[in-house]
Amino acid sequence: MPFDETEPDPRRVQKWFLDTSPVPDKTFELALVLGGTVSAGAYTAGALDFLIEALDCWEAARAGGDPLVPQHRVVLRVVAGASGGGVNAAIAARALNYEFPHVPQSRTIGSNRAGNPFYDTWIGELTLPRFLETSDMATGLISILNGRAIDQSARNIVSFSGAPKNRSWLASPLRLIFTLTNLAGVPYKVDLTTGSETFVDHADFMRFAVNYPGREATEFRPDELLLDFGQGIPDAIGWDRFSEFAKGTAAFPGGFPPRELSRPVEHYRWRIVPQSDPPPGDRPYFALTPDWAAMQLSGAASADGQYSFLAVDGGATDNEPIELARTALCGIVKRNPREGDKADRAVLLIDPFAGRAELGRYKAGTLVDNLGALVNTMIQQTRYDSRDVVLAADQRVFSRFMLAPRQPPDSKRPAIVSAGLAAFIGFACPAFMRYDYMVGRQSCRDFLRKEFVLPEANTKVFGGPWTQHQKEAYAQDAGPGFLPLIPLAGTAAQPQDLDSWPAGQLNPESYRRAIEDRFRAILRIAAPKPLLWQIASIVGGRISEGLVADKVIHAMNNYLEEAELSGAEV
DSSP: OOOOOSOOOHHHHIIIIIOOOOOOTTEEEEEEEEOOOGGGHHHHHHHHHHHHHHHHHHHHHHHTTOTTSOOOEEEEEEEEEOTHHHHHHHHHHHHTTBOOOOOOTTSOOBTTBOSOHHHIIIIIISOHHHHTOOGGGGGOOOOSSOOHHHHHHHHHHHHOOOSBOOOTTEEEEEEEEEEEEEEEEEEEEEEETTEEEEEEEEEEEEEEEEOOTTSOOSOOOTTOEEEOSSSOOTTBOOHHHHHHHHHHHTOOTTTSOOEEEEEEGGGGGGOEEEOSSOOTTSOSEEEOEEOHHHHHHHTOBOTTSEEEEEEEOGGGTOSSOHHHHHHHHHOSSOOOOOSTTTOOEEEEEEOTTOSOOOOOOSSOOOHHHHHHHHHHHHHHHHHOOHHHHHHHHOTTOOSEEEEOOOOOTTOSSOSSGGGHHHHTGGGGOHHHHHHHHHHHHHHHHHHHHHTSEEETTOHHHHOSOOOHHHHHHHOTTSOTTEEESSOOOGGGGSOOOOOOOOTTOOOGGGGHHHHHHHHHHHHHHHSOSHHHHHHHHHHTTOGGGTHHHHHHHHHHHHHHHHTTOSSOOO
């Protein structure tokens, strides 16, 4: 099919990119942003587990007719994620249609399977032994680590089911956004005074509309794919195809396999960006124009209107998609009210890495050292936009919130234990990820009690003053003059304890054989000829004798020592 190179319909631009529906009275709308995590995704998973439990418990208490239960509503409209945050967004999209058990610290779990898709994915499935298996190399060398565990986990996520659960606090539809790093790139034409120029954009993203049974939407954005649960909605893509995009956002560059994806090329006509200070009477936006000829010439664009590309970790280009979530709430040329007495929408960033950060290298080292420093720099730089951090920290701004673990004061112990070795170490120890999962639950409970609040003067959301009995029951920790947006009821009101500090739970030496086998197999594929094998072995430091394993195990032991994780709990 020929590509439509005309300007997008201004009426549709107005409807989906500029206008936003007003927030109903006694309602607060929420967009979640789930940042990139690697194994620290267990923290985000625990936080989401508790947030869902808290909203369910509040809804149940309100339905029970208790006159003390606050009657305003919080509605989740958007979930945006990158990398491991995208994995958690995918889990939420599927699981929110069903009942599932929550996992407080007091619950005993056997074999790391809890029937909870967040817990089972991070603690039971994404593990280092599975990533070090060599079965994937029968078809060639694709990535440093085996991605088949991710494939299986994705299948489990999109096939998850249970007793249906109607959650009225979910918007209809729930809008989902994944960031992707598009290795092919998207060419756009720009008309300059000197002629037409083309630039290529690699920071890509996907939008989805998730339709839950009984509350299906009838209108959709022109740049999103549709998901349903068997209701027969026209053009719904199916959960298996959706899982490919989830795997794409989580494909850590080089570490896990890149993913071959495709989408309607028409989506790229709807990359609408705001125009700064437009002249009077001019439209407040630009519509970027894809270079259709360049797409066809590359072979990526097909005759049926699909655009194919290779994707890796969305966090490599946008690790905290706050702007995508924010504009999904209010449109691209507006902003959400920030004042405490007027706020009715907010973006909530859940970020495992908001604590103390280590500085990188300041002196040149070996090639490996310098490359490692470069990778670390790129990871750190894509984590935040300084403006977003400042707004989230500003106590006068009530349209931005951030939930993050907090490092114990005057302690060498990290806020979460899975942050070591560029946040890969959690995969080596399920006890580490379980600990972080419980930290996520605990910190989410504390956040909802103390920080996710509005001034009680905000009558648009709260509907009027709370009684003293309501304040005593639900607002004791919110601070004078403030009320919680999500009151804690039922099991969510109970304290959330942590596991014991997981010292002595990881023995790095137990991975020596698997590391050696994996890297020996990598080198043999990369250098299949005997002479090349000998040269590569020398250059690589005689990998067959375990130098790579020595370095990895040494780095793991160093982290365990620094984080007070190397011995038994004191």
